[in-house]
Amino acid sequence: MSGVDLTELLAQVRAGNRDAWGELYRQCAPAIFRFCRRVLPVHEDAEDATTEIFMKVRLKLGTYDSSRPFMAWLYKVASNHCWDTLRRRHIRQDLETGDVDTLPLEHPEPGPIERLQAERTSQEVRSGLAKLPDRARMALTLRYYAEMSYEEIAEALGVRRQFVGVLLLRARHQLREALAQSSVRAAFAGRNT
Amino acid sequence: MSDIENRSSGRVDDHVDELTALLYLDGELEAARTREVAAHAETCAGCRELLRALETEGAWLRKGLTEEEPLPARLLEAPERGAAPWGWIGVFGLAAGGAYTVWSRLIDPWLAQAAQAGFTGWNLLMMLFFSGAFWKGWDAMGNTMEILSVATVGTIFVWLVPRFGRRLAMASVALAAILCAIALAPSAGAAEVHHGNHGDHYMLAAGQEVKTDLIVTARSIEIDGDVDGDLIVWSQSVTVNGHVKGDILCWAQHLQMNGSVDGNVRSWVQDLSLNGTVGKNVMDWSQDFDLADKAKIGGTLTLWGDHADLNGPVAGDLLAWGRSLQINGVLGRDACIRAERLSIGPTAAIAGQTKYTGGQQPDISPGAKLGTPIQIVALGEKGPPFRPWKHHWHPFSTLVARFLFWVASFLFGLVMLLLVPGFFRDATNACQRIGPSIGFGFLFLVATPIAVLIACLTIVGLGLGIVTFLLYLIAVYSAQIFVGAWIGEKILGASTCVGSAIGRLALGLAIVRVARMLPYLGGWVCFLVVIWGLGALILATYKRLHPQVAAVA
Numbered sequence: 254m255s256g257v258d259l260t261e262l263l264a265q266v267r268a269g270n271r272d273a274w275g276e277l278y279r280q281c282a283p284a285i286f287r288f289c290r291r292v293l294p295v296h297e298d299a300e301d302a303t304t305e306i307f308m309k310v311r312l313k314l315g316t317y318d319s320s321r322p323f324m325a326w327l328y329k330v331a332s333n334h335c336w337d338t339l340r341r342r343h344i345r346q347d348l349e350t351g352d353v354d355t356l357p358l359e360h361p362e363p364g365p366i367e368r369l370q371a372e373r374t375s376q377e378v379r380s381g382l383a384k385l386p387d388r389a390r391m392a393l394t395l396r397y398y399a400e401m402s403y404e405e406i407a408e409a410l411g412v413r414r415q416f417v418g419v420l421l422l423r424a425r426h427q428l429r430e431a432l433a434q435s436s437v438r439a440a441f442a443g444r445n446t
Numbered sequence: 447m448s449d450i451e452n453r454s455s456g457r458v459d460d461h462v463d464e465l466t467a468l469l470y471l472d473g474e475l476e477a478a479r480t481r482e483v484a485a486h487a488e489t490c491a492g493c494r495e496l497l498r499a500l501e502t503e504g505a506w507l508r509k510g511l512t513e514e515e516p517l518p519a520r521l522l523e524a525p526e527r528g529a530a531p532w533g534w535i536g537v538f539g540l541a542a543g544g545a546y547t548v549w550s551r552l553i554d555p556w557l558a559q560a561a562q563a564g565f566t567g568w569n570l571l572m573m574l575f576f577s578g579a580f581w582k583g584w585d586a587m588g589n590t591m592e593i594l595s596v597a598t599v600g601t602i603f604v605w606l607v608p609r610f611g612r613r614l615a616m617a618s619v620a621l622a623a624i625l626c627a628i629a630l631a632p633s634a635g636a637a638e639v640h641h642g643n644h645g646d647h648y649m650l651a652a653g654q655e656v657k658t659d660l661i662v663t664a665r666s667i668e669i670d671g672d673v674d675g676d677l678i679v680w681s682q683s684v685t686v687n688g689h690v691k692g693d694i695l696c697w698a699q700h701l702q703m704n705g706s707v708d709g710n711v712r713s714w715v716q717d718l719s720l721n722g723t724v725g726k727n728v729m730d731w732s733q734d735f736d737l738a739d740k741a742k743i744g745g746t747l748t749l750w751g752d753h754a755d756l757n758g759p760v761a762g763d764l765l766a767w768g769r770s771l772q773i774n775g776v777l778g779r780d781a782c783i784r785a786e787r788l789s790i791g792p793t794a795a796i797a798g799q800t801k802y803t804g805g806q807q808p809d810i811s812p813g814a815k816l817g818t819p820i821q822i823v824a825l826g827e828k829g830p831p832f833r834p835w836k837h838h839w840h841p842f843s844t845l846v847a848r849f850l851f852w853v854a855s856f857l858f859g860l861v862m863l864l865l866v867p868g869f870f871r872d873a874t875n876a877c878q879r880i881g882p883s884i885g886f887g888f889l890f891l892v893a894t895p896i897a898v899l900i901a902c903l904t905i906v907g908l909g910l911g912i913v914t915f916l917l918y919l920i921a922v923y924s925a926q927i928f929v930g931a932w933i934g935e936k937i938l939g940a941s942t943c944v945g946s947a948i949g950r951l952a953l954g955l956a957i958v959r960v961a962r963m964l965p966y967l968g969g970w971v972c973f974l975v976v977i978w979g980l981g982a983l984i985l986a987t988y989k990r991l992h993p994q995v996a997a998v999a
Contacts (some may be wrong), residue, residue, distance in 0.1 A: 278524030290509055300518055304525045311525075339941075341875040360461035360492070363499035370506045378510030386832050398505060398511040403474055417470045425468075425503065 259323050268312060278307060284324070285331050291394040294383045302338060306331045327400040332391070340385045340442040366429065373432050381431040389424035396421055407418040462486060467500055479851070537961035615771045640664070648681075650688065659692065666697075669705070676709070686722070693726075701732075703741075710745070720758070727762065737775060746779075763798070773814075790814045852959045859951050873986035877932035877978065884974070887925070887981030894918045925979025930954030932982075 259280070265273030272362055289299035310330055317326050373381075384389055389408060395401045395409055407414040461484055469475045470483045482642070487493045501805065507845035634790050639661045640648055646665030650656065650673070659675035666683040666715065669690070676692035684698045686705045695708035701715045706723040717734040720741045727745035735754040737743070746762035753770045757775040767784040772855075774791035786805050790796075792813030800816055802822040863870045877883060901911030932948025960973045
């Protein structure tokens, strides 16, 4: 999707062109749906969220600052919506920054990390991601899918910027652990059959 | 420098720690520290490997997360903002119009008529619902309960299975439940329908038999033959000389019943003349009602009307309100009468208790046989209406009562919170969507009684209508729970465990209760809370019934 096309489309959408809105949706909806799928574990929730996000986008398009990348703004709207959905649905028991000290400073062996990357498929990564706590899942998605900066992630999740690194590293640890546990289970199941 | 930055500046056994390595890769370290880490990595193979592993892990995550996934069919079209405000205006307009119509055409005249007969307030409703005459009969209720139980099982399936299945599976379960319900439904659906033959007259000749229900609209109707099912008629004049095995539902100017009915008779007529036999109950709205001495009613007789003459026997209770009532027949059980005038003749006999509320002293013949002395409640020309909620209690008693009401609502909420915590949370969260909640709540508040009324007027819907109305009352009561819990959370913040949720519920409910006591505004607060909470309940129910699928990436 080229920037020029998008700028032109946005101008037409703002002018009330329904076809342009349809085209903009066709261009952006797959990315936003994937984003929602990563963040919201339930498929129907992701579908609902995609629709609701675009309804919001249509209403809020007037507030979009065209000097900034449109997709970044779109991801921001999407992350706010999904985070609100998760917060509404679950009683959050994790504290914002209170558990910083629980992350040990260590220099792990790179071998197991690389082995895990070699052994696990993309689908398994997504399955592992779905098992993570909401905030960890959200942080990884914002960083490695939406390519948000630490500043933007901090704003989206309502945490201090300095905490984002800890959040991302802990999320990586949790994902590694989830994937390692699924390997153990798979090996155990294979031995029993 | 923050504590986190301090922590990330450390080393582990002369190596760069993992957090520092990640921040370095993401360009989040200060310039000096970045240079330090870069210099160290030049000379340290272990740290170079860690940096490479973390970097490839990042790329691996990007690849895993960004992999293409087809857009579901329902998302292929762009959502339109549509004419949402106009939609809402339309919905509110229709609801308001419907409410006004029902009120002005049905409720208001009905209440006025009831008030004229001395009935006001809830006692009328109580009598309607708890008198045996209002029910079609327990056999019909049995069928309704079967359908309801199947529907309930279907609903539970739809509720539970989404966690384990896919949308298609949901559709199959729902479809199966509906099919089961249809299969179990009584065969009352089959019916013969006629619109008057031979001009404007319809006649079922003697010897003829209709094997199903018979529905007829004509200027005049004469039923001399037999009807195996129910007889439903709209006409100016109806005469039944034959045998109806089901019920009779009649909207007419004149109804003359000379034959026999095994079921119930429900009529909305100007005058009803009952000369035959009714196996079950009679419920009649008419100006004049005449029960001949050779006629017989096997169940309860319920009357709303101007004038009624009861010369024949009634095996069940008598519930009557109207202007004047004359009893000369035998009543097998109790009689509860509200009328301006009551006359009990010498041939009358009432086996049970007799309660009369009216403006004039009843005229009781010395020859009349009453099981117990008549209980008379005298009303003035326009006696004080019965309003249990307008008792002038002592202020302290009022406060105690308010407190008890709060306790009752809190206990109700507590049970909901503990039994269905997920649904409770969904409904509480739905209160956040104030506009949709209030809109849906208002619609539900108005539309449900209309639907119940329509259901009650149809042949198989009476039991269903009453059950729905009772569920509606429960829903209206529970509305305050969700709004209260939401208010509690707004004040004290989101709850983190059951204990804190209970505290928030108690506080929110107390606030709602206090707000309802405000002079002038209290009623509006109550109304707002009801529609708001009802709407939240609907949104949460919709959310629950909406198919959901566990994540399988």
